[in-house]
Amino acid sequence: MPFVYNLPFFCVFLCMITAILLSAAKSARLSWYATLGAAVLSAVMSAVLLVYITRADEAVAFSMGKFPAPLGNEIRFGPMQALLAMCFSSVLALSMLGGRSDMFHDVDGKKMGLACVMLNMVLASLLVLTFTNDIFTAYVFIEISTIAACALVVIKDSGSTLMATIRYLFMSLLGSGLFLFGIVLLYALSGHLLMPQLSARLSELMDAGSYRLPLAASAAMITAGLGIKSAMFPFHRWLPDAHGSATTTSSAVLSGLVLKGYAVLLITMFTRVFSLEAVHELGLGTPVLLLGFLGMIAGSLYALREYHAKRMLAYSSVAQLGYVFMGIGLCTEAGLAAAIFQILAHAFTKPLLFISVGRLSCAAGHEKELSALRGSAWSAPLAGIGFGIGALSMIGVPLLAGFTAKLGLASASISDGKMSTNVVLIVLAVSSILNAMYYIPAMIAIWRPARERVRLERDRAFNAGAVALIAGVLIFGIFFQPATELITRGLELM
Amino acid sequence: MKKLSRFNDWVDGELDFPLSTLHDARPERHERGRHHSMSDSRSLSAFSKVYALLCLLVCLLLVCTLLAVAAALPGFGSEENPTVNEVSEHYVGQAEHETGAENVIAGMILNYRGFDTFGESCVLFLAVCCVMQLLWSTGAEKKQKTDFGGQDVILSRVCRVLVPCVLCFGLCVLFSGHTSPGGGFSGGSVLGAALIIFALAFGDGAVSRFFSRRIYNLVRITGLMVYALMFGCYIFLGANGIESELSRYIVLVVDIAVGLVVMSTMYGFYSFYTKGEL
Amino acid sequence: MTGLINAIIDNRYAVTAVLLFVIGLANMLLQPNLIKKVVAFNIMDSATFLMLASRGFVEGRVAAVLTDGGADVSRYVNPIPAGLVLTGIVVSVSVSAFSLALIQRIYARYGTVELGELLKLTKKEKV
Numbered sequence: 001m002p003f004v005y006n007l008p009f010f011c012v013f014l015c016m017i018t019a020i021l022l023s024a025a026k027s028a029r030l031s032w033y034a035t036l037g038a039a040v041l042s043a044v045m046s047a048v049l050l051v052y053i054t055r056a057d058e059a060v061a062f063s064m065g066k067f068p069a070p071l072g073n074e075i076r077f078g079p080m081q082a083l084l085a086m087c088f089s090s091v092l093a094l095s096m097l098g099g100r101s102d103m104f105h106d107v108d109g110k111k112m113g114l115a116c117v118m119l120n121m122v123l124a125s126l127l128v129l130t131f132t133n134d135i136f137t138a139y140v141f142i143e144i145s146t147i148a149a150c151a152l153v154v155i156k157d158s159g160s161t162l163m164a165t166i167r168y169l170f171m172s173l174l175g176s177g178l179f180l181f182g183i184v185l186l187y188a189l190s191g192h193l194l195m196p197q198l199s200a201r202l203s204e205l206m207d208a209g210s211y212r213l214p215l216a217a218s219a220a221m222i223t224a225g226l227g228i229k230s231a232m233f234p235f236h237r238w239l240p241d242a243h244g245s246a247t248t249t250s251s252a253v254l255s256g257l258v259l260k261g262y263a264v265l266l267i268t269m270f271t272r273v274f275s276l277e278a279v280h281e282l283g284l285g286t287p288v289l290l291l292g293f294l295g296m297i298a299g300s301l302y303a304l305r306e307y308h309a310k311r312m313l314a315y316s317s318v319a320q321l322g323y324v325f326m327g328i329g330l331c332t333e334a335g336l337a338a339a340i341f342q343i344l345a346h347a348f349t350k351p352l353l354f355i356s357v358g359r360l361s362c363a364a365g366h367e368k369e370l371s372a373l374r375g376s377a378w379s380a381p382l383a384g385i386g387f388g389i390g391a392l393s394m395i396g397v398p399l400l401a402g403f404t405a406k407l408g409l410a411s412a413s414i415s416d417g418k419m420s421t422n423v424v425l426i427v428l429a430v431s432s433i434l435n436a437m438y439y440i441p442a443m444i445a446i447w448r449p450a451r452e453r454v455r456l457e458r459d460r461a462f463n464a465g466a467v468a469l470i471a472g473v474l475i476f477g478i479f480f481q482p483a484t485e486l487i488t489r490g491l492e493l494m
Numbered sequence: 495m496k497k498l499s500r501f502n503d504w505v506d507g508e509l510d511f512p513l514s515t516l517h518d519a520r521p522e523r524h525e526r527g528r529h530h531s532m533s534d535s536r537s538l539s540a541f542s543k544v545y546a547l548l549c550l551l552v553c554l555l556l557v558c559t560l561l562a563v564a565a566a567l568p569g570f571g572s573e574e575n576p577t578v579n580e581v582s583e584h585y586v587g588q589a590e591h592e593t594g595a596e597n598v599i600a601g602m603i604l605n606y607r608g609f610d611t612f613g614e615s616c617v618l619f620l621a622v623c624c625v626m627q628l629l630w631s632t633g634a635e636k637k638q639k640t641d642f643g644g645q646d647v648i649l650s651r652v653c654r655v656l657v658p659c660v661l662c663f664g665l666c667v668l669f670s671g672h673t674s675p676g677g678g679f680s681g682g683s684v685l686g687a688a689l690i691i692f693a694l695a696f697g698d699g700a701v702s703r704f705f706s707r708r709i710y711n712l713v714r715i716t717g718l719m720v721y722a723l724m725f726g727c728y729i730f731l732g733a734n735g736i737e738s739e740l741s742r743y744i745v746l747v748v749d750i751a752v753g754l755v756v757m758s759t760m761y762g763f764y765s766f767y768t769k770g771e772l
Numbered sequence: 773m774t775g776l777i778n779a780i781i782d783n784r785y786a787v788t789a790v791l792l793f794v795i796g797l798a799n800m801l802l803q804p805n806l807i808k809k810v811v812a813f814n815i816m817d818s819a820t821f822l823m824l825a826s827r828g829f830v831e832g833r834v835a836a837v838l839t840d841g842g843a844d845v846s847r848y849v850n851p852i853p854a855g856l857v858l859t860g861i862v863v864s865v866s867v868s869a870f871s872l873a874l875i876q877r878i879y880a881r882y883g884t885v886e887l888g889e890l891l892k893l894t895k896k897e898k899v
Contacts, residue, residue, distance in 0.1 A: 189567075191581065
């Protein structure tokens with residue numbers, strides 16, 4: 001086995017060891033830089049892996065220990081996983097850069113080390129959720145990501161974050177409880193925990209037509225559990241409080257990445273464990289599709305009513321996750337590819353919006369009401385441009401990532417050739433209009449001619465982060481061809 | 495009847511249990527007058543009633559489905575259960591040979607499925623970090639010290655005999671994890687319990703004399719780092735097909751490391767809950 | 773009818789686990805008291821562990837700690853569920869510890885652990 005294939009395991013262990021060491025770090029700056037370094041290093045390693053594995057054009061199972069499957073734990077990665085890992089790590093690093101000044105402002109210096117522990121652990125859990133080939137490992141790392149994500153909300157110490165965190169925590173616990181019960185049912189029926197063996201056994205059961213009800217129940221519980229955790233429509237009520245009240249970096253990471261980890265895991269479960277035909281046969285495709293539709297519309301409607309900029313962005317995440325679930329609910333390869341592209345596009349766009357709002361609110365005295373942000377873009381032009389590009393991408397203006405994602409979803413539904421095509425297209429159009437209805441006024445508000453400009457200190461970290469994220473949005477909008485090819489190939493190799 | 499309603503109140507947390515004297519320091523609850531909460535519940539009632547009804551419906555639906563599922567599962571205790579397959583038989587048959595552990599479960603969680611267990615130790619570590627982050631009192635809001643230590647003669651006398659016994663038992667469980675029931679998690683929690691009793695009997699000062707913040711961090715981080723590095727080497731060697739005897743020794747070393755982590759976690763929880771610092 | 777009853781008796785542990793799971797779930801959704809929500813979550817997790825443990829048991833076999841009998845496969849129950857339950861318990865302990873710490877902070881700040889009152893108090897705080 002080539003040495004390069006050790007890199008995913010190195011990425012995961014790098015993040016975990018950094019987290020362990022940082023838990024006793026005294027210096028806030030040191031721990032911040034160490035976390036940034038770990039994220040950048042893991043992005044570089046994933047990039048190397050991506051290049052190599054795309055050339056080799058294969059998916060690799062890497063046994064975590066001496067004993068190969070079905071005895072020991074295993075991770076499995078192909079081009080798609082490498083791409084996701086690279087994007088997740090780099091977006092985490094860029095969100096840290098973009099929210100740097102806010103983070104040092106909001107977090108007690110003594111507790112900065114602990115905050116960085118949480119960031120590292122979030123990244124480690126995201127990587128494992130992307131790579132894992134074992135359902136119980138997935139459960140353990142779901143819990144790691146739950147705890148670390150809740151702690152990321154509460155690092156900004158205020159009354160509203162405490163309440164937001166407790167609601168977030170209880171909803172997440174509900175979700176992981178359902179997921180655990182679902183995988184226990186799967187284990188009871190198959191006797192395996194590793195996905196390939198599990199999948200072989202399940203397809204035997206499906207062919208024989210036995211245990212249909214337990215299988216359906218377990219698939220539904222896994223979907224519902226992961227759905228709750230990634231804010232699928234009726235379970236989204238915890239999200240705006242949690243993402244709206246946290247510090248900038250946390251909001252960006254939670255909205256842009258943590259939600260996506262669960263969605264990626266759901267896609268892995270659907271393709272690698274159940275297989276798409278089985279999901280369709282068990283009757284799960286349509287509910288997920290419908291909830292995706294509802295999320296797209298309802299999230300935007302809620303966002304329309306918000307006057308708090310960060311809560312507006314949080315509700316918009318509900319709508320964007322609706323797109324992801326719609327792609328998954330189509331139950332076709334094209335739909336899943338579109339969903340994954342949407343995950344990537346949103347992973348770059350939403351953090352860009354959050355860090356831009358963070359910077360703009362710096363100019364407005366750390367107020368986050370849209371009324372307070374009026375005209376603030378003149379004091380922080382780059383943040384204004386970042387917000388503008390992010391908003392246009394969310395609406396779906398061509399040449400930006402959001403447009404490509406929507407195009408992918410639309411063409412996936414057309415190639416599907418089913419009744420749902422018309423509905424998908426109509427819902428896509430309506431939700432784009434709704435997106436425009438709240439993003440454009442917000443954009444106009446922040447670019448309103450301002451009587452006085454606030455003099456802000458230069459923030460190099462923010463500039464670097466924002467420029468890189470804008471570049472990401474543009475790359476995924478213009479040169480999307482390689483990415484879509486990688487994703488399609490990755491799904492075939494799953 | 496009246497007694498029953500008082501009991502009900504106590505279950506609901508409205509009433510202090512008559513014997514409990516530990517709760518004297520609780521803040522007043524005068525804002526929680528009964529008519530007050532009733533008028534508020536009326537304003538919220540419309541939403542909460544719908545919500546409660548929906549929840550009940552969902553739960554009823556779920557219980558019916560799951561009962562049907564439970565009845566349809568393969569029978570309890572039979573040998574034809576799908577979970578009794580070649581994997582579990584391999585574990586029972588080969589664990590002693592391959593991992594050096596007579597306790598198959600310890601061999602399984604620390605060796606075959608060790609990555610899960612490493613994740614699990616990280617969950618514990620993360621929980622301590624979160625508790626620390628939440629309850630670590632920053633200068634302004636220093637908590638009132640409630641140090642009962644050394645005041646109770648009976649407790650301290652009993653503990654003088656008890657704590658060494660508990661410590662010995664904990665060490666026994668910890669070191670014999672690979673041959674008998676026990677291991678890092680159980681042994682570590684017994685050791686943690688011993689530390690907690692010690693702190694209760696002789697005061698927190700007595701513990702921090704030999705288990706200060708620095709030593710605490712050192713123990714916790716060393717334990718986890720030993721685990722992480724050893725296990726990292728094991729994965730690296732194993733996955734790349736390099737022959738080594740590591741898998742035969744990993745159980746013992748990792749068990750002790752896990753024990754240290756669990757012990758410090760338990761004591762950390764106690765310490766942060768009661769006084770917000772170490 | 774007797775078939776159904778037989779199926780239930782055959783899977784008595786699974787049925788109990790399912791009932792406990794839904795009790796935990798319902799309480800978690802409906803309890804207004806935060807501490808009770810944590811208890812409910814623990815009930816839910818324990819129910820799952822009961823389910824898991826009952827899956828590995830085989831009548832007449834003993835726990836998978838090798839004794840004098842050596843590694844005779846047909847003498848010991850399936851060790852996998854035991855290991856998974858161990859992992860699960862540790863995870864649920866950690867999560868409980870985190871939520872209790874959070875509740876302690878909330879209590880120190882607002883003096884109550886009732887969700888309804890808390891929502892009211894935080895609403896006031898915002899205005």
